[in-house]
Amino acid sequence: MTGRVLVTAGASGIGRAMGEAFDKAGYEVWVSDLNGRALGEVPVHWRTSHVDVIDEPQMAAMFAEIKREWGGLDVLCANAGVAGPTAQIEDIALDDWRSCVSVNLDGTFLAAKYTVPMMKKAKAGSIIVTSSTAGQHGYPNRGPYCSAKWAVIGLAKTLAMELGAFGGRCNVICPGSVEGDRMEGVLSREAEAKGMTRDEVYIGYASGTSMGSFVEARDIGDMAVFLGSDASRFVSGQVIAVDGHTVNPDPKV
Template sequence: MTGRTTLITAGAAGIGLAIAEMFMARGDQVIVCDVDQVALDRAATKLPGLVAIKADVSDVAAVDAMIAQAGPISVLVNNAGVAGPVGGIETNDPDDWARCFAVNVHGAFHTIRAVVPAMREAGTGTIINISTASTVTGLPGRAAYIASKYALEGMTRTLARELGPVGIRVNAIRPGFMDTERMRGIMHRIADQSGRSVSEVETAALGYISLRTKIQPAEIGEMAWFFASDAAHHITGQIIGVDGNAEWEG
């Protein structure tokens, strides 16, 4: 056992669950939170010993209660995120826009704010924020999501400076074209809207990626593990793409 306690938000499925599985297999005590109780129950069954807590990170009281239950956190992975409104900026519903920031930005703020005091006291800690490769390419029709992830990256760089003197490292990962149920759903939606097959949509998307590849959730887990490891003890303020080099998005 590493003696560390790792908290992963939105950790009951997808990328979050892949990170949880990897960190548990390598000796961390792992806590995940999610808003989906069914997914939490499924994750807890799959990974005996996993601590699964239902919590919405946009709710500061829920986050504070979760951290009070969990105790000191050594590694925080801010994975929680919502897609936000899709379509031209003039069609975006203000409430949907606000909800996107409430989860993607304010949720990360709430969790970081809650775990930093114990990290500061310990003189060490690792915070890993999950962004997106789309902050590099831009993505028309997804202004809320991209703006929220830019904010998360700005928070990453600033907190690396703020918290570095007390031994806390802050980095971010930009996942690319993920091989997940969520991405498959997006591909099906685009196919339906454009009158193309899913295969045609995926091939077109991969044409903008240098390595022409989808990314497996475990690959994000590996980068998160590296950031949390002793091998990265002098790495902070960095934003690394695990995306096959996303050149552009059509």
């Protein structure tokens, strides 16, 4: 056993790929998710929790269980997030804004809040926050999501400073456009908002990278394993894009 990892929103998409990558690397894997059906489809040897990341009592109970079962955590992948509304800023309802920011930012905060004391006690550990290239660039029609993903980078850099004296680390992964159901939803909503076809929006996103392609979830998982391992033992407070190198973040072009 290499270590113990918790992945929030780990039952599908990027989170599932992270779990699979850590599993392959020899870690014990625990995933939380709000989607109970997806949790039922993860490998049977993974531990699971049906949790809403913005419900503090649920999060506290899960971390208490982790302490009982494992005694601590070596790696946290604070991965939970939602895409939020796709619209011009003047057309976004406050409730939709708050919902998007809450899941992305509050969910990351709560995961860190209950992980940090275990890592400080162990004088070791790695926290990996999933942001986005939307946390590095502005994107039209994605105001709430961009704002939240910029915010989690600030949180992560603060965590890196607070954990450093205790031998712990915190880094950020910024995925670009990732093949899968979640991005398909973004493409569809953006196509509708801009009066374009789904394929036109897809080409716009892909052509905005120097490698001219979307990435796959496994690429994110591989980076997470590196950041969780001793191979990156002096990498902390960093923001690492896995995106094929975004050179033009505006998908209109």
